[in-house]
Amino acid sequence: MNQFTKKTNSPEPGVEPGHTQTPWVAGLIFKMAMMMVIIAAAFWARVHLNDKTEQLAREKNRITKEIQEKRTEIQTLIAQRETLRSWDNINSKIKQYNLALRSVNPSQVRYMKRFEGQVSAPSQYNGDTRVADTSVGADRTSGGVQ
Amino acid sequence: MTLFRSMAIRMALVYILLICGFGYVARVLYSVQISRHDELFGKAQNTYTTRIETHGTRGEIFDFDGSLLVGNVPTMDIVGDPANIYILNKKDNEKTETECRMIADFFEKNCENVNSDEVFRRLSKRSFISKDANGKEIERECHYAVIATGVKYETAKMLKEKVKELAFHGVSFTSSYRRNYPKNTMLANILGLTNVSYDTFVPIQGIERSLNDAMTATSGSMVYERARNGRPVTFTNSKSEPTLDGYNIFLTIREPLQAIVEEELDLMCERVKPHAAWAILVDPKTGDVLAAAQRPTFNPNDRGTMTPESSANRLSELAIEPGSIMKPFVVSYALDKGFVTPSSIVDCEQGVWKYAGRLLHDTHNVGKVPVTEVIKQSSNIGTAKISVMMGAKNLDNALRSFGFGQRTGIQLKPETSGIFRPLEKWDSLSVSRFCIGQGIAVSPLQLARAYCMIANGGYKVNLRIVDRIERGDDVRVMPVIKESKSIFANPTTKKMITDMMIGVTEAGGTCTDAAIEGFHVAGKTGTAQKVINGAYSNRYYASFVGFVPAEDPKFVLLVTCDDPTVGSRYGGSASGPTFKAIAERTLKYMYVQPQLSREEWLAERSAAQKALHERKVREDALVQARREARDRQLKEQQAKQTTKKTGTTVASRPASATKSTTIRR
Numbered sequence: 024m025n026q027f028t029k030k031t032n033s034p035e036p037g038v039e040p041g042h043t044q045t046p047w048v049a050g051l052i053f054k055m056a057m058m059m060v061i062i063a064a065a066f067w068a069r070v071h072l073n074d075k076t077e078q079l080a081r082e083k084n085r086i087t088k089e090i091q092e093k094r095t096e097i098q099t100l101i102a103q104r105e106t107l108r109s110w111d112n113i114n115s116k117i118k119q120y121n122l123a124l125r126s127v128n129p130s131q132v133r134y135m136k137r138f139e140g141q142v143s144a145p146s147q148y149n150g151d152t153r154v155a156d157t158s159v160g161a162d163r164t165s166g167g168v169q
Numbered sequence: 170m171t172l173f174r175s176m177a178i179r180m181a182l183v184y185i186l187l188i189c190g191f192g193y194v195a196r197v198l199y200s201v202q203i204s205r206h207d208e209l210f211g212k213a214q215n216t217y218t219t220r221i222e223t224h225g226t227r228g229e230i231f232d233f234d235g236s237l238l239v240g241n242v243p244t245m246d247i248v249g250d251p252a253n254i255y256i257l258n259k260k261d262n263e264k265t266e267t268e269c270r271m272i273a274d275f276f277e278k279n280c281e282n283v284n285s286d287e288v289f290r291r292l293s294k295r296s297f298i299s300k301d302a303n304g305k306e307i308e309r310e311c312h313y314a315v316i317a318t319g320v321k322y323e324t325a326k327m328l329k330e331k332v333k334e335l336a337f338h339g340v341s342f343t344s345s346y347r348r349n350y351p352k353n354t355m356l357a358n359i360l361g362l363t364n365v366s367y368d369t370f371v372p373i374q375g376i377e378r379s380l381n382d383a384m385t386a387t388s389g390s391m392v393y394e395r396a397r398n399g400r401p402v403t404f405t406n407s408k409s410e411p412t413l414d415g416y417n418i419f420l421t422i423r424e425p426l427q428a429i430v431e432e433e434l435d436l437m438c439e440r441v442k443p444h445a446a447w448a449i450l451v452d453p454k455t456g457d458v459l460a461a462a463q464r465p466t467f468n469p470n471d472r473g474t475m476t477p478e479s480s481a482n483r484l485s486e487l488a489i490e491p492g493s494i495m496k497p498f499v500v501s502y503a504l505d506k507g508f509v510t511p512s513s514i515v516d517c518e519q520g521v522w523k524y525a526g527r528l529l530h531d532t533h534n535v536g537k538v539p540v541t542e543v544i545k546q547s548s549n550i551g552t553a554k555i556s557v558m559m560g561a562k563n564l565d566n567a568l569r570s571f572g573f574g575q576r577t578g579i580q581l582k583p584e585t586s587g588i589f590r591p592l593e594k595w596d597s598l599s600v601s602r603f604c605i606g607q608g609i610a611v612s613p614l615q616l617a618r619a620y621c622m623i624a625n626g627g628y629k630v631n632l633r634i635v636d637r638i639e640r641g642d643d644v645r646v647m648p649v650i651k652e653s654k655s656i657f658a659n660p661t662t663k664k665m666i667t668d669m670m671i672g673v674t675e676a677g678g679t680c681t682d683a684a685i686e687g688f689h690v691a692g693k694t695g696t697a698q699k700v701i702n703g704a705y706s707n708r709y710y711a712s713f714v715g716f717v718p719a720e721d722p723k724f725v726l727l728v729t730c731d732d733p734t735v736g737s738r739y740g741g742s743a744s745g746p747t748f749k750a751i752a753e754r755t756l757k758y759m760y761v762q763p764q765l766s767r768e769e770w771l772a773e774r775s776a777a778q779k780a781l782h783e784r785k786v787r788e789d790a791l792v793q794a795r796r797e798a799r800d801r802q803l804k805e806q807q808a809k810q811t812t813k814k815t816g817t818t819v820a821s822r823p824a825s826a827t828k829s830t831t832i833r834r
Contacts, residue, residue: 105351110428
């Protein structure tokens with residue numbers, strides 16, 4: 024026997040006639056709606072997250088590709104630079120433009136005392152106590168074979 | 170009741186059907202999810218999972234200061250997909266052919282080394298026949314046809330844009346790289362080269378070969394689930410193994426010094442036109458090879474310049490009879506062990522000496538001279554006599570202690586250990602010949618190492634050409650391998666032998682051309698006959714080896730000329746000037762301060778010249794006095810004989826008497 028379908032002549036005390044089933048149905052609908060909203064929100068969040076991840080991955084790939092391209096360009100430029108820096112190339116330019124270049128003479132280099140007991144020389148200083156005739160401010164003279 | 174019964178039956182039937190249905194579904198589910206799970210899951214995974222291999226780049230080679238010697242240049246390979254080119258115009262074969270021809274012509278016009286007909290042939294091949302697992306012949310679509318390989322990056326980039334504009338379908342560009350030698354011929358024989366076989370670098374020789382394992386990149390892989398468009402699905406599991414690039418190699422070579430050596434070697438080749446020539450510059454304290462060059466050489470970027478002659482690595486693979494440059498090792502050992510002192514007098518027999526039934530000659534006629542002069546004038550006889558005095562066992566010890574018969578430890582493969590017979594296989598002549606560099610074969614590297622030992626005071630040091638290998642933060646430095654104990658028991662041995670070798674570049678020495686203003690240069694000349702078909706020929710190896718500054722050497726330099734054809738064939742004349750030129754420029758590069766001022770140096774030179782002149786005057790006077798005494802003696806004898814025979818005096822013949830006292834070859 025279904026007690027919910029039982030008809031009674033007098034309403035239960037404290038319950039208004041016509042409002043007997045409303046709170047229960049509304050509650051159920053509300054609960055179900057809430058659940059659906061939560062599920063939908065979770066689903067949407069997941070889809071949105073995946074979409075976002077996918078977008079970021081695509082962006083990452085694009086940037087990686089760009090970096091890769093830049094690296095390739097850098098690598099190409101390095102190769103060009105090294106070719107230009109090769110002595111073969113420099114030598115040919117010296118000859119081509121007839122540049123009057125000459126190599127440095129170690130006699131040009133002079134180390135001297137700046138202060139008492141202190142030598143303004145790098146590690147190559149080998150005890151040479153000769154003092155430059157000119158230019159006390161510089162470690163290296165302007166050139167010329169001694 | 171009847172109604173209820175029929176309803177119950179129908180309900181029961183429905184239940185049974187439902188149960189059967191569910192049962193079937195359950196069985197299928199069990200089969201799919203449990204029994205055949207692995208099989209089906211694997212199949213599915215294969216469908217949506219992709220595995221790609223990633224390749225790193227081969228390590229590059231730099232000089233000590235990071236200047237690139239061997240690098241990787243990015244290039245692109247252009248590949249066609251014949252099946253896709255056809256798909257676009259499937260209905261119209263003629264049109265497809267036109268498109269293929271257009272593509273082929275386009276790439277011939279814009280790329281180097283592309284033949285239009287060849288590309289057209291490849292692109293036209295839509296399918297090919299292959300066999301399936303059962304051996305049955307099946308026709309497959311062709312998706313890969315090479316259009317061009319190794320296209321320059323800039324060119325490829327431009328072509329890519331054009332291909333987009335022209336809407337060529339089925340043409341793709343893939344990144345690749347090729348080995349580049351930006352310094353062309355510089356150090357080519359040491360660096361070596363690689364070939365490419367199926368996208369893999371195959372080392373042929375040199376550093377490329379000996380350090381191939383370190384330079385080779387480790388391939389990685391990536392396994393991922395792909396979307397319909399082939400891209401990885403980011404929110405699924407993916408596995409990846411990292412790709413590791415090869416180690417970059419940093420050599421001990423200094424590029425500026427290498428350039429100096431190469432340039433001077435070229436000038437020497439122009440001057441004396443040798444068959445071959447080489448030079449090595451080594452730091453005697455660490456064994457670092459600072460520069461190493463040889464001629465003929467080749468350009469690794471242009472394989473057409475490669476010949477067996479030009480591509481051989483003479484420095485580590487060639488073993489030659491060194492000649493007189495072996496003498497300092499024997500003399501230094503004799504000095505160290507106390508067999509002789511610098512002032513001990515050795516009779517050099519005026520240029521001819523017979524030992525063990527064979528004659529030994531000197532190029533200059535030297536008489537009784539101190540040991541110092543034996544080195545200075547490079548007397549074969551003097552050195553052989555010292556060697557004979559020491560004995561075979563000591564000579565063997567002497568040469569082995571300087572590393573002859575052993576490899577130098579340099580990171581170059583192959584490396585010869587030379588030819589140096591064990592003591593028990595020596596004959597009676599060996600003791601008088603090995604000491605002057607005959608009957609023994611050594612490599613240029615072995616010679617350089619042995620001179621490093623004299624220069625650094627007798628410490629055996631392994632040669633190094635690789636300083637360090639690097640990959641990101643992973644840096645591995647190759648250690649300097651140097652013995653802690655000197656082979657010289659006497660601390661003054663180094664000074665004694667160095668002083669003798671300084672004499673070689675001073676007045677009266679065999680190579681005054683190698684003297685450098687402001688420095689004492691310790692050196693030794695060597696002129697060795699070449700052995701051709703088992704016999705000594707009329708061709709020579711002319712060498713000069715030395716170290717500067719003699720008192721505190723910054724480098725050891727060996728220069729050898731193989732068979733100079735123009736000018737003098739002697740080491741002092743052929744290689745000496747090149748030694749000087751390289752050493753002078755190297756000292757400037759290294760900022761080595763001159764030991765002596767110009768005035769001091771000139772004064773020293775003129776003093777040596779004066780001393781030589783005085784000695785010559787003294788010797789001439791002595792010879793003259795002896796000659797006069799002999800003449801007088803001869804005159805007296807002749808007078809006596811004449812008196813005995815005739816009772817009268819006749820004129821003597823001094824000229825013939827003089828001739829008879831002089832030995833000439």
